[in-house]
Amino acid sequence: xxxxxxxxxxxxxxxxxxxxxxxxxxxxxxxxxxxxxxxxxxxxxxxxxxxxxxxxxxxxxxxxxxxxxxxxxxxxxxxxxxxxxxxxxxxxxxxxxxxxxxxxxxxxxxxxxxxxxxxxxxxxxxxxxxxxxxxxxxxxxxxxxxxxxxxxxxxxxxxxxxxxxxxxxxxxxxxxxxxxxxxxxxxxxxxxxxxxxxxxxxxxxxxxxxxxxxxxxxxxxxxxxxxxxxxxxxxxxxxxxxxxxxxxxxxxxxxxxxxxxxxxxxxxxxxxxxxxxxxxxxxxxxxxxxxxxxxx
Numbered sequence: 001x002x003x004x005x006x007x008x009x010x011x012x013x014x015x016x017x018x019x020x021x022x023x024x025x026x027x028x029x030x031x032x033x034x035x036x037x038x039x040x041x042x043x044x045x046x047x048x049x050x051x052x053x054x055x056x057x058x059x060x061x062x063x064x065x066x067x068x069x070x071x072x073x074x075x076x077x078x079x080x081x082x083x084x085x086x087x088x089x090x091x092x093x094x095x096x097x098x099x100x101x102x103x104x105x106x107x108x109x110x111x112x113x114x115x116x117x118x119x120x121x122x123x124x125x126x127x128x129x130x131x132x133x134x135x136x137x138x139x140x141x142x143x144x145x146x147x148x149x150x151x152x153x154x155x156x157x158x159x160x161x162x163x164x165x166x167x168x169x170x171x172x173x174x175x176x177x178x179x180x181x182x183x184x185x186x187x188x189x190x191x192x193x194x195x196x197x198x199x200x201x202x203x204x205x206x207x208x209x210x211x212x213x214x215x216x217x218x219x220x221x222x223x224x225x226x227x228x229x230x231x232x233x234x235x236x237x238x239x240x241x242x243x244x245x246x247x248x249x250x251x252x253x254x255x256x257x258x259x260x261x262x263x264x265x266x267x268x269x270x271x272x273x274x275x276x277x278x279x280x281x282x283x284x285x286x287x288x289x290x291x292x293x294x295x296x
Contacts, residue, residue, distance in 0.1 A: 002145075003148060005146060005148075006146060006149060006152075013084065014084060016078070016081050016082075017082050017083070017084035017086075018085055019082075024078050024082055025075065025237060025238065027078055028071075028078045029074070031078065032070055035073070035074060036070040041281070042281040043066070045280070045281055047062065049280045049285065050062045050065055050275075052285055052288075053207060053208065069275075069278070069280050071276075072277055073279075076122065079122065079125065079238070088128070088131065088160070091125060091128045092128060092131065094125065094239050094240065095125040095126065095239075095240045095242065096240070097129065097132060097241075097242050097244070098241060098242070099243055099244055100132045100244070102228060102244040103129075103132075103185065103244060106226045106228070107133065107183060109249075110183065111183070111224075111226040112135065112174075112177075112178065112182075112183050112184045112185070112186070112223065112224075112225045112226070113135060113226050114186055114216050114219060114225050114226070114227045114228070115185055115187045115188065115228050115229075116216050116227060116229050116230070116247065116263045117189060117230040117232065118189065118270070119189055119191055119278065119279035120231075120232060120267065120271065120277055120278050120279070121232035121233055121234045121240055121270075121277045122232055122234070122240045123187075123232065125240065126232065126242065127162040129185070129242075130161040130162050133185060134183070135183045135184055136161070136163075136177065136183065136185070137161055137163065137185050137186075137187070138162070138163050138164075138165055138173070138174065138185075138186045138187070139165070139186070139187040140186065140187065140188050141164045142166070167215070170219065174186060174219070174223060175223065178223050186219075187230075188215070188216040190212075190215075190216045190263055191205075191212075193210065193213075193284050193286060194211040194213045194214075195287075196211045196290040198211075199212070200214055200257075201214050201257045201260065203264055205264050206268055206271065208285050209291050209295065210284065210285055211287055213260075214256075214260050216260070217251065217260045220248070220259070221251045221252050224250075224251070225251060226246070226248060226249050226251070227251055227259050228246055229246075229262075229263055230242055230243075231243050231244075231245060231270060234274070234277050245266060247259050247262050247263060
């Protein structure tokens with residue numbers, strides 16, 4: 001069944017990936033009508049999240065943010081499809097970096113890097129970073145259930161020398177790279193919701209205390225890596241600009257969770273500045289009522 005779904009869907013994905021940009025974004029506008037108006041995909045979740053973190057905004061303001069978010073989400077979906085065939089030249093024009101020298105400084109010092117980022121603006125096209133640095137690139141991701149689509153996504157990233165690894169593979173794989181003397185830069189989307197019964201740390205995020213994932217920080221300490229925050233900004237439709245902020249050159253110089261806390265503070269600043277570019281369909285605050293007494 002997985003193979004059949006892939007065989008039926010792939011030709012459509014390939015054709016859409018070949019659309020010129022104006023047609024791609026026209027298609028995105030059509031998808032917006034379907035997802036937002038006809039299907040209403042997770043509209044209740046999005047509105048509940050927005051009400052929760054922006055209690056002082058009016059319903060009209062929240063509705064405006066919601067609509068803008070869904071427009072952006074549809075752009076992201078179509079941009080992901082475009083990744084299949086977009087040229088390197090075009091991608092370089094559309095996803096730029098302001099201060100890639102921050103990464104090169106760590107290279108000069110012989111430091112591998114944990115790159116922390118949130119589900120904000122565009123994380124799909126950030127893999128073009130590998131064309132600007134010499135570090136070997138890895139991204140920690142959640143494996144796609146359909147093995148054929150999973151392989152497709154891996155192949156797309158591999159075109160730009162980015163390797164996808166699962167959470168279970170991370171310590172073994174990156175540890176082996178360290179033993180071989182390879183410098184690596186390793187992307188972690190660190191704003192996903194942690195399981196409340198496993199969480200080692202709770203943090204106020206957008207004013208709500210939630211369990212947070214600390215794996216990126218702990219791995220940086222275990223493997224002696226620097227930690228950098230990647231802030232992505234949407235300049236205009238189809239164009240993004242990313243900048244790097246050093247969180248720790250030597251992670252072990254910091255108290256536990258200090259780096260993770262700083263990551264969330266920087267991400268929160270971005271969300272407050274332009275909330276429509278955050279992934280509001282994610283149930284990020286679902287465990288807010290499970291705060292253990294020692295964390296209150």
